[in-house]
Structure formats: C-alpha cells, structure tokens
Amino acid sequence: MTCIVNVKGLTKSYKNQPVLKELNLQIEQGDVVGLLGKNGAGKSTLLKSLLNISDIDSGEISIFGEQYNQLSSKSKARIGYVPQENDEISWLSVKDLINFRKQFYAVWSDEKVTELIGRWEIDLTKKIAELSPGQVQRVLIILALAPMPELLIFDEPAASLDPAGRRDFLKEILALVSDENITVIFSTHITSDLERIANKVAVLDKGQICYFNDLDITKENVVQLTVHCQEEQHIAIPHLLRGKTFSKGQHGIVSQLDQAWLAQMQEQAIEVTVTPMGLEDIFLELTA
Amino acid sequence: MANILLHGWWVKVFVALLWVIAIAIRFTMHDDSREDLLFTIIAFSNFLLYLMVAMRLPLLTHSKMAILLPNFSQKLKQVLLVIFGVSLLPTLLVLPDAVTWLAFISISILSTLIFVAMIYQPIYQIFIWLLILMPLPMELLDISLNKEKLFTTLAWLLPLIIWFSYALLNKLVNYRGNQKHVSKIIATMNVSMGKTLAVQENIPFSDRTKLAQWWANSHFSYYRKLISAASNTSQQLSNRKLIEISCQSANSFGVNAYVVWSVGISLLCVLGLVIDESYHHFFTPMVTLIPAMIIGTGSITLFQIIQCKKSYLARLTILPRFKQHNSFARAFLAYVFYNQAMLYCFIALLLAVTARVFGHINLTIYINLILILLVYCFVTISIMLFAWRAVQDYGNPVVWLMLIGFICTIVFATNMASSGMPLLIFDGVFQTLLVTSLLLITFSSYQYLQYFTKR
Numbered sequence: 001m002t003c004i005v006n007v008k009g010l011t012k013s014y015k016n017q018p019v020l021k022e023l024n025l026q027i028e029q030g031d032v033v034g035l036l037g038k039n040g041a042g043k044s045t046l047l048k049s050l051l052n053i054s055d056i057d058s059g060e061i062s063i064f065g066e067q068y069n070q071l072s073s074k075s076k077a078r079i080g081y082v083p084q085e086n087d088e089i090s091w092l093s094v095k096d097l098i099n100f101r102k103q104f105y106a107v108w109s110d111e112k113v114t115e116l117i118g119r120w121e122i123d124l125t126k127k128i129a130e131l132s133p134g135q136v137q138r139v140l141i142i143l144a145l146a147p148m149p150e151l152l153i154f155d156e157p158a159a160s161l162d163p164a165g166r167r168d169f170l171k172e173i174l175a176l177v178s179d180e181n182i183t184v185i186f187s188t189h190i191t192s193d194l195e196r197i198a199n200k201v202a203v204l205d206k207g208q209i210c211y212f213n214d215l216d217i218t219k220e221n222v223v224q225l226t227v228h229c230q231e232e233q234h235i236a237i238p239h240l241l242r243g244k245t246f247s248k249g250q251h252g253i254v255s256q257l258d259q260a261w262l263a264q265m266q267e268q269a270i271e272v273t274v275t276p277m278g279l280e281d282i283f284l285e286l287t288a
Numbered sequence: 289m290a291n292i293l294l295h296g297w298w299v300k301v302f303v304a305l306l307w308v309i310a311i312a313i314r315f316t317m318h319d320d321s322r323e324d325l326l327f328t329i330i331a332f333s334n335f336l337l338y339l340m341v342a343m344r345l346p347l348l349t350h351s352k353m354a355i356l357l358p359n360f361s362q363k364l365k366q367v368l369l370v371i372f373g374v375s376l377l378p379t380l381l382v383l384p385d386a387v388t389w390l391a392f393i394s395i396s397i398l399s400t401l402i403f404v405a406m407i408y409q410p411i412y413q414i415f416i417w418l419l420i421l422m423p424l425p426m427e428l429l430d431i432s433l434n435k436e437k438l439f440t441t442l443a444w445l446l447p448l449i450i451w452f453s454y455a456l457l458n459k460l461v462n463y464r465g466n467q468k469h470v471s472k473i474i475a476t477m478n479v480s481m482g483k484t485l486a487v488q489e490n491i492p493f494s495d496r497t498k499l500a501q502w503w504a505n506s507h508f509s510y511y512r513k514l515i516s517a518a519s520n521t522s523q524q525l526s527n528r529k530l531i532e533i534s535c536q537s538a539n540s541f542g543v544n545a546y547v548v549w550s551v552g553i554s555l556l557c558v559l560g561l562v563i564d565e566s567y568h569h570f571f572t573p574m575v576t577l578i579p580a581m582i583i584g585t586g587s588i589t590l591f592q593i594i595q596c597k598k599s600y601l602a603r604l605t606i607l608p609r610f611k612q613h614n615s616f617a618r619a620f621l622a623y624v625f626y627n628q629a630m631l632y633c634f635i636a637l638l639l640a641v642t643a644r645v646f647g648h649i650n651l652t653i654y655i656n657l658i659l660i661l662l663v664y665c666f667v668t669i670s671i672m673l674f675a676w677r678a679v680q681d682y683g684n685p686v687v688w689l690m691l692i693g694f695i696c697t698i699v700f701a702t703n704m705a706s707s708g709m710p711l712l713i714f715d716g717v718f719q720t721l722l723v724t725s726l727l728l729i730t731f732s733s734y735q736y737l738q739y740f741t742k743r
Contacts, residue, residue, distance in 0.1 A: 048352075051355065051356060052355050053352050053355060053356075073358035073359045074358070076356055076357065076358040077358040079356060081353070081356055083352055083353075087351060087352050087353075087474075088351075088353075089292060089347050089351075091295065092292070096291065100289070100291075100292065101353075101357070103289075103363070104357040104358050104359060104360065104363065105358065106358075
C-alpha cells in the first residue's frame with residue numbers, strides 16, 4: 001500500500017500551550033480514517049497543519065510523497081478539503097464561487113456539481129452570506145468533491161448538517177470510497193457517522209494519536225471484561241485501561257484482548273465474560 | 289479572480305466615467321492649459337482603481353483555500369498584471385510626451401505599492417502623511433523640484449521601479465503574514481458598506497492589537513465608572529446616559545478620541561507657533577484633512593453602531609423605566625443630538641484654533657464653514673433617524689449617501705474658501721437650504737417620536 005500522508009514528530013503550540021506533541025501518523029491509500037478527539041484536542045489543528053494552512057513548530061509532514069509546504073500544483077489538485085469554519089467570500093453567489101474555484105483545476109466534474117446542487121436544493125443565485133450554515137457546508141462539500149480528489153480531508157463535515165443532509169453526505173462519501181484510490185480523513189464527534197464509513201479510527205488525546213487501528217479490530221479488541229473468581233483474589237488483566245474490583249471478581253476495559261491470557265484463565269477455571277462495546281464508549285474509555 | 293478584485297459597480301462606473309472625461313479633455317485640448325486637469329483625472333481614477341484592488345486582495349491571498357488551490361499564485365499574478373496593464377491605457381492620453389508617459393507609469397506603480405503596503409501593514413499609512421508634509425522639508429532643505437524635473441527623474445527610474453515592484457509582486461502572491469490585521473480587512477471587505485465598522489466588533493478581544501485593546505478598555509472604563517458611581521450614590525442614571533452606555537462599542541468616537549485628537553492638534557499648533565509663518569501654508573492640507581476625518585468617522589460610526597444595536601435598543605424600550613409615553617424615543621433623540629452637538633462643537637473649536645494659528649481661513653470663511661457643517665449635520669441626523677426607524681435595512685445606502693454628501697460638502701467648502709465667497713447667511717439659496725435642513729430634522733425627529741407612539 002502507498003503511504004499518502006506521513007506525519008513524524010509533529011509539534012504545534014498556541015501561545016506556549018502545546019496542542020500537538022511529537023505526533024506520528026501514517027495513512028495509506030484507500031484508508032477512510034475517522035479522527036476522534038475531545039473538544040480542543042487539536043483535531044482541526046492537525047488537519048490544518050497537514051495542509052500547511054496552520055504553521056507548525058517542528059516535525060515532518062509529507063503528502064503524496066512531497067513535503068507538505070512545497071506541494072506541487074499536481075498534488076494540490078489531488079486534494080479536497082472542507083474546513084470547519086467557512087471563510088469563503090460572503091458576497092459571492094454560489095454560482096460565482098463554483099466558477100471561481102473551477103478555473104484552478106484541470107479536472108472538474110460539472111456533472112457532480114449539478115447533481116449535488118440539485119439533490120441538496122441549493123440556489124445558485126444566492127450569495128454565500130444568505131445561505132444557512134448547513135447549506136454553506138453543503139456548498140463546501142461540493143467544492144471539495146468537484147475536482148475528483150484522491151485525498152479528501154473533512155473537518156467536522158456533518159456538524160452543521162441536518163439528519164437528512166448528514167445521511168446524504170455519508171452516502172456520497174460511501175460511494176466515493178468504494179473506489180480504492182480515494183483516501184479520506186475526517187474529524188468528527190459523531191461516532192455513528194464514523195462507524196458507517198470509516199475503516200480506521202484514530203483517537204487524538206493530549207496532543208498525540210493515542211490509538212490508531214482498523215475499526216473492526218478496534219471493536220473486537222476494546223472490550224469490557226468481567227472476571228468471576230471462586231474466592232477473593234486479584235488477577236492482573238493485560239492491556240487494562242480501567243478496572244474495578246467487586247467481591248469475587250473484577251470489571252475491566254482492555255485496549256487489546258489477549259487471547260493467550262483468555263486461554264490461561266480458562267485453564268484455571270476462571271470465568272471471563274467478554275462484552276463488546278460501542279464506539280462511543282470505546283472513545284470515552286480511550287480518552288478517559 | 290478579476291471579478292473578485294473589481295467587484296462592485298459604483299467604483300467601476302465612476303472610474304470608467306473619469307476615463308471618458310479624460311479622453312474628452314484630451315481630444316478637445318488645443319494647448320497646455322488643461323494639461324494639469326488631465327493628469328489629475330488620470331491619476332485620480334487610477335488611484336481609485338488601485339485602492340479598490342488593494343483592498344480586495346487579502347480576500348484572495350489570505351483565504352485558507354489559497355494555499356491548496358493549484359497554480360493560485362501564478363494565476364493571481366497574471367490577473368494583477370492584466371488589471372495593471374489595463375489601468376495604464378488612459379495614461380496613453382499624455383502621449384506624445386514620452387517622458388511624462390513613462391513618469392505616469394512610475395507613479396502608477398509606486399502608488400500601487402503604497403496602497404498594497406498600507407492594506408497589509410498599517411504602519412505604511414505613514415507614507416500618506418509623509419507625502420502631505422513632503423513640501424515642508426523640501427522647502428527647509430532648499431530642494432527645488434519642479435514638475436519637469438520630477439517627471440524626468442521618475443521616467444529614468446522606471447526600469448528600477450519595475451524590477452523592484454516585480455520582486456514585490458512575487459512576494460505578495462505568496463504572502464500570508466500579519467494575519468490579525470488582514471483578518472480585520474477581510475471582515476470589512478466581506479460586508480456591505482453599512483456594516484464596515486460594526487463587523488469589527490466581532491473580532492475577538494485577544495486578536496486586537498495592544499493599542500486597540502487599550503483603546504477599547506479605556507473607552508469602556510469611562511462608562512464602567514459612570515455605572516459604579518451611579519450605583520454607589522444610589523442615584524439613577526438618566527435615560528439619556530443609559531442609552532449612551534448601551535450604544536457604546538470598541539469603535540465609538542468617545543472621550544478617548546476627543547483627548548487624542550486634541551493632543552494631536554495642540555502639538556501641531558505648537559509647531560505652527562514655533563516655526564516661521566512663511567511655512568504655515570505647508571500645514572494647510574493636514575489641518576483641513578483632520579476635521580474632515582473626525583466628522584466622517586464621528587457621524588458614520590454613530591450610525592453604524594446604532595444600526596447594529598437596533599434589536600438591543602428595542603429590548604431596552606420594554607424596560608419599566610421607559611414605560612412613560614415616548615420616554616425612550618425622547619431620551620434616544622437627546623443622546624443623538626447631544627453626541628452630534630459635541631462632535632460639531634469640537635470641530636468648530638478645532639477649526640477656530642487652527643485658523644488662528646495657521647491663518648489658512650479668515651472669519652468669513654470660518655462662519656461659512658460652520659454654517660455648511662450645520663446643514664450637513666442636520667441632513668445626516670435626519671437620514672440616520674429615518675434609517676433607524678425603518679423596518680428594512682437601509683444601512684448600505686445611508687452610509688453611501690452620507691459619504692457622498694460629505695465629499696460634496698468638502699468640495700463645496702474648499703471651493704468657497706478659495707473663491708472668497710461672502711457670508712453665506714445672507715445668500716438666498718443657502719437660507720433656503722438651511723431652512724429645508726431644519727424642517728427635515730424637525731420632521732424626522734417628529735416621525736421618530738410618532739414611530740414609538742404607534743408601537
């Protein structure tokens with residue numbers, strides 16, 4: 001697999017307050033990565049840093065094998081980005097904004113633009129300032145998808161969308177990612193969205209990617225364990241994130257389910273119940 | 289891109305009109321008598337165009353997407369060069385005088401550099417003041433520079449200027465610095481004329497410059513003291529004061545502004561008293577410009593701030609203390625009249641002091657100026673009251689009207705001062721104008737009171 005985004009030792013601080021600390025991340029072609037993190041964890045900062053929108057203090061970032069701050073026009077044309085906050089020129093009409101952006105790209109799908117404009121009922125003659133936040137978000141998504149990019153970066157893409165708009169947007173992304181060449185990175189708070197489209201999950205906490213794995217493996221591995229003993233005894237649970245003892249047993253949440261340890265428990269006739277967890281609970285446990 | 293940089297019909301039409309006038313002058317000009325007028329029109333139209341483009345540039349250079357758009361810098365550079373090239377077309381009218389033409393190109397490039405520098409780095413606004421005061425040091429240093437000499441120098445300097453400006457252009461299309469200041473410009477350029485000042489209220493306090501933070505803090509401190517003084521003495525603030533406090537913003541023309549302008553003018557007057565009287569005429573542009581700037585900012589700021597606080601003021605009207613018939617409208621009118629009276633009294637005082645020191649206007653012109661300003665004041669207050677009580681948002685046309693009226697007033701005042709017009713109060717046309725403006729302000733105040741009675 002080709003590495004599309006490679007981040008090594010990324011450090012960034014705002015007013016002497018560290019936001020990202022020696023952060024490492026590798027994203028491969030075809031990955032659909034959901035970036036989870038609490039408010040203020042640095043998700044937007046990370047995405048902006050990847051694209052050189054925000055300056056970094058130190059570290060190395062490469063996109064499509066090129067240094068992030070010296071991307072060629074060819075590479076830039078392969079990137080689609082939807083920012084969290086809209087900074088488009090507010091007095092431009094939707095049509096003018098689309099035409100303005102179109103002139104920069106050699107490849108531009110008018111069909112996709114027409115289809116999405118129609119489906120999302122966006123008035124082309126309206127000025128950006130006259131649109132609701134949800135409609136602006138939709139326009140930004142259209143602008144990001146129109147040049148048929150190979151790397152899509154969304155910063156909280158569904159934050160301003162209503163449920164129908166969110167569903168439609170996710171459907172669009174699902175259709176896109178069926179093409180194996182497309183890589184998507186998106187930050188979100190809505191874990192259900194992530195579960196629907198992502199194949200990998202990255203959790204950003206305390207300035208670092210504290211967890212990065214396949215979504216399915218995550219769901220299999222991060223589980224709640226209940227250990228039932230015959231008498232009061234303390235059992236060491238591997239990869240324990242958080243544990244609680246009760247009479248003749250223990251509850252615990254592990255970041256990785258150790259099969260060898262499970263077999264060992266069975267041999268010792270200690271009953272261990274494994275309960276799968278939802279992604280929201282997993283996220284809360286990982287960042288607790 | 290060109291559409292964004294040249295957005296808006298008013299300025300484009302005005303520039304085109306000036307070009308047409310320049311062409312008409314050129315083809316009806318049989319001697320050198322109107323040469324200066326032709327040069328002035330060409331230069332003025334181009335300066336307007338460059339200023340418009342310079343103000344819109346940050347919308348492109350500092351947009352988040354700029355860094356991600358393929359070939360953005362090259363495309364922007366191309367567009368800027370095309371616009372500049374088109375702007376040089378009217379300068380062809382000065383041909384066959386090749387030296388003047390080359391000098392015009394140099395002036396155009398230099399003015400573009402200054403405008404762009406001023407927009408991105410406010411410190412460069414000093415260039416304008418330096419240009420205004422330039423004749424003084426030249427006179428003191430006994431440097432005589434006539435038009436021919438200046439034009440020849442500029443023509444010869446053209447290759448150097450082109451080389452330098454091209455290097456700066458390459459930097460500009462990739463420039464992303466001074467984000468805090470540029471974000472203010474972008475915020476201003478992203479709204480219509482009616483909200484240019486009000487939109488700056490949304491800039492987070494921490495993102496403002498230290499000077500702006502101090503300015504806002506000391507401005508609000510005055511009102512904080514008023515509130516605490518009133519609560520300590522258990523003496524209620526008057527309705528007018530309460531409305532005045534509610535109408536304050538970081539951009540208000542308040543006590544701070546009066547103090548700073550007074551100190552500035554005092555220093556200028558001290559300088560005027562110290563130096564020889566023969567140099568006083570060099571200060572005329574500055575002492576004329578300052579009152580104009582104060583009136584412009586003082587009245588337009590008041591309008592925009594109140595326009596943006598309409599819904600907040602509407603909530604104030606339901607307070608129990610305003611339950612008496614028309615008490616809110618009366619207090620509000622009192623505040624507006626008091627505010628504008630203070631502003632115009634300050635201007636009258638400032639004009640009197642500067643006239644006494646620099647002797648650029650005599651008593652007749654002074655009285656005439658005050659009368660003209662009085663009419664302007666009555667008309668603007670009437671327009672403002674009309675817009676404040678209107679359901680529709682008339683912010684944009686009102687600011688344009690005030691600006692146009694203001695420019696017309698300045699032009700008329702300047703013309704009146706140079707032509708040595710007699711006392712205007714005895715002029716029938718002016719008397720009609722004064723009475724009309726008085727009737728207008730009375731009518732709009734009455735309408736404003738009626739508006740609250742009907743509610």
